[in-house]
Amino acid sequence: MSNRTYKPRRGRVTPRQAAALDIRDGLLIELGRTTFSLTDEWPGLPVILEIGFGTGAATAVMAGDQPQFGLLAVDVHTPGIGDLLHRIRTIGLTNVRIMEADALEVLRTMIPERSLAGIRTYFPDPWPKARHHKRRLVTAEHASLIGSRTASGGTWDLATDWAPYADQMIDVLSKHPMWEGGAVDRPSDRPVTRYEQTALDQGREVTDLRYFRAIR
Numbered sequence: 293m294s295n296r297t298y299k300p301r302r303g304r305v306t307p308r309q310a311a312a313l314d315i316r317d318g319l320l321i322e323l324g325r326t327t328f329s330l331t332d333e334w335p336g337l338p339v340i341l342e343i344g345f346g347t348g349a350a351t352a353v354m355a356g357d358q359p360q361f362g363l364l365a366v367d368v369h370t371p372g373i374g375d376l377l378h379r380i381r382t383i384g385l386t387n388v389r390i391m392e393a394d395a396l397e398v399l400r401t402m403i404p405e406r407s408l409a410g411i412r413t414y415f416p417d418p419w420p421k422a423r424h425h426k427r428r429l430v431t432a433e434h435a436s437l438i439g440s441r442t443a444s445g446g447t448w449d450l451a452t453d454w455a456p457y458a459d460q461m462i463d464v465l466s467k468h469p470m471w472e473g474g475a476v477d478r479p480s481d482r483p484v485t486r487y488e489q490t491a492l493d494q495g496r497e498v499t500d501l502r503y504f505r506a507i508r
């Protein structure tokens with residue numbers, strides 16, 4: 293699959309991450325072929341899907357600050373899955389579930405139509421080379437898939453440190469019939485991750501965007 297939105301990275305799994313990955317307590321959900329009931333996981337809670345959480349540093353803080361949401365956090369990178377599992381067990385969070393999978397596959401096969409209250413995509417891989425732009429997560433096709441699974445009025449929050457990618461996001465989403473919104477001030481509840489701090493240290497500007505699922 294040459295159009296994967298992520299770089300295959302091996303990454304050493306530390307003993308702490310391995311121990312976290314070994315525990316079977318239902319926090320790690322397997323990729324399946326059928327939709328799973330988000331409302332069974334968290335009766336009554338609106339659900340947010342985070343695509344690409346890295347080490348989950350921001351995910352865990354935001355989930356702790358926002359117990360009114362269930363958070364389904366999806367990434368493909370095994371060490372980071374171990375990190376987030378460790379974080380949520382240490383804090384004792386009950387409103388996070390994790391999947392080790394391609395989030396686009398999860399959206400296609402497991403998320404019911406119009407069921408999500410929100411999507412978060414913080415610092416998706418920038419794919420700076422022109423020949424790799426087709427691998428970016430924010431394309432019209434993916435915006436349609438994400439839009440089809442998001443409830444009317446639901447939000448899509450994005451951040452990027454790559455100015456040309458911010459331009460692409462705005463270009464794609466401003467033309468897309470399912471989405472309305474644009475650039476916003478940095479949300480005060482989004483913590484700075486190590487990834488973002490490196491970008492800031494290297495002098496790159498961060499753009500935050502917020503879109504709403506159109507009511508149609």
Ligand SMILES: C[S@@+](CC[C@H](N)C(=O)[O-])C[C@H]1O[C@@H](n2cnc3c(N)ncnc32)[C@H](O)[C@@H]1O
Nearest residue numbers: 297298344345346367368394395414415485487
């Ligand atoms: C540049 S990192 C940013 C991580 C984190 N959001 C942060 O701010 O530190 C992008 C992450 O997205 C993940 N990713 C990329 N495409 C993905 C996909 N289709 N499904 C799930 N995760 C994906 C990568 O594995 C990586 O962990």
